[in-house]
Amino acid sequence: MLEYKIYINGEFRNSSDNSTMDAVNPYDRSVFAKLAKSTVEDTKAAVKAARDAFDSGVWSNKSREERSAVIKQIADKIKENSALLQELEIKESGSTYKKSKDDMFLTYRAASTFAKLALTDLNEELAISKPGVSKNLLVREPVGVVSAIIPWNFPLQMAMWKIAPALAAGCTIVLKPAPETSVSALELAKIIDSSELPEGVVNIITGDAEVGQEMVTNPMVDKVAFTGSTEVGKIIMQNAAATMKNVTLELGGKSAGIILDDADLELAVDGSAYAGYFHNGQCCVAGSRLIMTSKIYDEVVDRLRAKLAKMKIGNPMDKDTDIGPVISDKHQKRVLEYIEIGKKEGARLVYGGGVPKGFEQGCYVEPTLFADVDNNMRIAQEEIFGPVLAVIEAKDENDAIKIANATNFGLAGGVWSKDNERAMNIAAKLRAGTVWVNEWHLLNDFAPFGGYKQSGVGRELGLEGLKAYTEVKHIHVDEVLDRKKKFWYNVTVPQDLP
Missing domain, CATH: 3.40.605.10 (Aldehyde Dehydrogenase; Chain A, domain 1)
Incomplete structure (x- = not known):
């Protein structure tokens, strides 16, 4: 011991x-x-x-x-x-x-x-x-x-x-x-x-x-x-x-990824899975919401389901394990309760939703995917801090931005697109401290990190973090040492201010 x-x-x-x-x-x-x-x-x-x-x-x-x-x-x-x-x-x-x-x-x-x-x-x-x-x-x-x-x-x-x-x-x-x-x-x-x-x-x-x-x-x-x-x-x-x-x-986050219709779906789906399920979603910047239009919605959900089915749940000491346990019994219970909330709210459970078979000895939760999520649902508004991804349909690009920003948090966000100019235009409209384009979770220690709204105060990392x-x-070091040139007791305001 x-x-x-x-x-x-x-x-x-x-x-x-x-x-x-x-x-x-x-x-x-x-x-x-x-x-x-x-x-x-x-x-x-x-x-x-x-x-x-x-x-x-x-x-x-x-x-x-x-x-x-x-x-x-x-x-x-x-x-x-x-x-x-x-x-x-x-x-x-x-x-x-x-x-x-x-x-x-x-x-x-x-x-x-x-x-x-x-x-x-x-x-x-x-x-x-x-x-x-x-x-x-x-x-x-x-x-x-x-x-x-x-x-x-x-x-x-x-x-x-x-x-x-x-x-x-x-x-x-x-x-x-x-x-x-x-x-x-x-x-x-x-x-x-x-x-x-x-x-x-x-x-x-x-x-x-x-x-x-x-x-x-x-x-x-x-x-x-x-x-x-x-x-x-x-x-x-x-x-x-x-x-x-x-x-x-x-502080916390409820970060949204937006997949545009022109995105490379292999890249976007794998990246969105990484955004949402890395370290079991126990990341403040986890991409726990995913937004797209109906044009690609069903295909993205199907690809995500297939991706999750291939993830290996196992002993975290094993080099090929993708999904390990969550942090504790208490947190496992909390995440499972949120999954039940999602079901009751009417979201469609696509994958996961429970404790994986054979891992009852530990604090495990299956990677869980919800589709047909309304952004007003608790699973879309509250930080779960677990392996739970909520997929939301948007009417168009502007609606996707509106949905992404409709949260009390503003820590991170992401855009998936082949058109960098289009993606950058959306990134500029997202109210978040960090926005990735065709990437997620990648931080640079020389760049500032922090959130908008209720995601925090101040910045860490980089010169901003040092300051x-x-x-x-x-x-103030005054170089006028002649007492007669001081105007301490007879201040006059210039008529023509600069």
């Missing part, structure tokens, strides 16, 4: 009350690790460690080059330990071998990207400066202590999406992974501990809602970075408002 301790101020320790929690493998519901379960007192200690480290300047005062070198060191150690990290992620999350191997690369890439971005000089002299009169500088400084709370679907990648930009900006951080996937984060803590990062700069704790509450409300915290559901994001935003904390929220961990300061 594996055992893990929380990581505070450069030290691995048990929780203050010695409580523990189990790490459960969703493939067979077996317990494979015991973890220290953080208390509120542990959380306060982690925040204080981060506060003390930040205020001491032990990290924030380092040069851009020094910070970059340490982040690159962490990236290289992630790469060296990728086999172990991958095994742990498969066990804790049910991620397939193929998906988790990709996650290891993306975790390494995120760290490497921010090691490069850390070298960027974000300061600038503003154009309003006038030689001999004044110099105006825009200076970006680290925001301070960051509380980061991440979900269970991409545990290591999400950890690095928070840790790497925080370090690049000069911040200190307290990270709380989801209770379901804390093992890989605590293994990551060992990697961080072996680097040249000073004590207290990164702290990794575990726990549930009460720990998260302390992280969000503690007055020593300057910023909250959260990835998770819209419902929890709203609560975090309300709690953070009490002390006016800076927030970045990457999110900074405060902006304007410094």
Whole structure:
């Protein structure tokens, strides 16, 4: 049985009350690790460690080059330990071998990207400066202590999406992974501990809602970075408002793909299946709605059914498995309940809809396809976060855009077409933070990521993501040193304003 301790101020320790929690493998519901379960007192200690480290300047005062070198060191150690990290992620999350191997690369890439971005000089002299009169500088400084709370679907990648930009900006951080996937984060803590990062700069704790509450409300915290559901994001935003904390929220989605009549249907159908069923649809950007006109509707549905029938459900450790378990018993029940809701609402169940035979020992759900879905149905409006795709018929291209935008979310979207100009015209009209054309799930760490509407606040990744961990300061240096030329007490307004 594996055992893990929380990581505070450069030290691995048990929780203050010695409580523990189990790490459960969703493939067979077996317990494979015991973890220290953080208390509120542990959380306060982690925040204080981060506060003390930040205020001491032990990290924030380092040069851009020094910070970059340490982040690159962490990236290289992630790469060296990728086999172990991958095994742990498969066990804790049910991620397939193929998906988790990709996650290891993306975790390494995120760290490497921010090691490069850390070298960027974000300061600038503003154009309003006038030689001999004044110099105006825009200076970006680290925001301070960051509380980061991440979900269970991409545990290591999400950890690095928070840790790497925080370090690049000069911040200190307290990270709380989801209770379901804390093992890989605590293994990551060992990697961080072996680097040249000073004590207290990164702290990794575990726990549930009460720990998260302390992280969000503690007055020593300057910023909250959260990835998770819209419902929890709203609560975090309300709690953070009490002390006016800076927030970045990457929340839920109900993303729509639009297949145009001229699309290559082999490409569009395979891509739409990837959009909707990758990692069992447990992705904030999952293409969980699919829209097209009647001209290609029946053929697309038939092709999707055939595609799903060929997907291999199996042990996530097997390299050829396409569909593994969902994250937990609780989530399996939730997804199955939504499938029943879809049936009751009148949607036509085309494929799946239950627990696959032979996999009752785990938290499995069949890849499920609904056709004849009305966009007002709950399965078309609410984030299921499971392997459930809703196919919707549109009258025409404009109607497809209207349907795609008729949601409270705005995280992602996609267009499938042979005509890039036509597709780009539609992409411009979709109210979403990321829109793919003839692609899905492909992200670039140098490009910003985030959502419109109730899909979030702010952006992650790229320079925008780095700037999110900074405060902006304007410094005015006056070069007029003759007291007689100052007009402090006799201000006159020019008659002719520029």
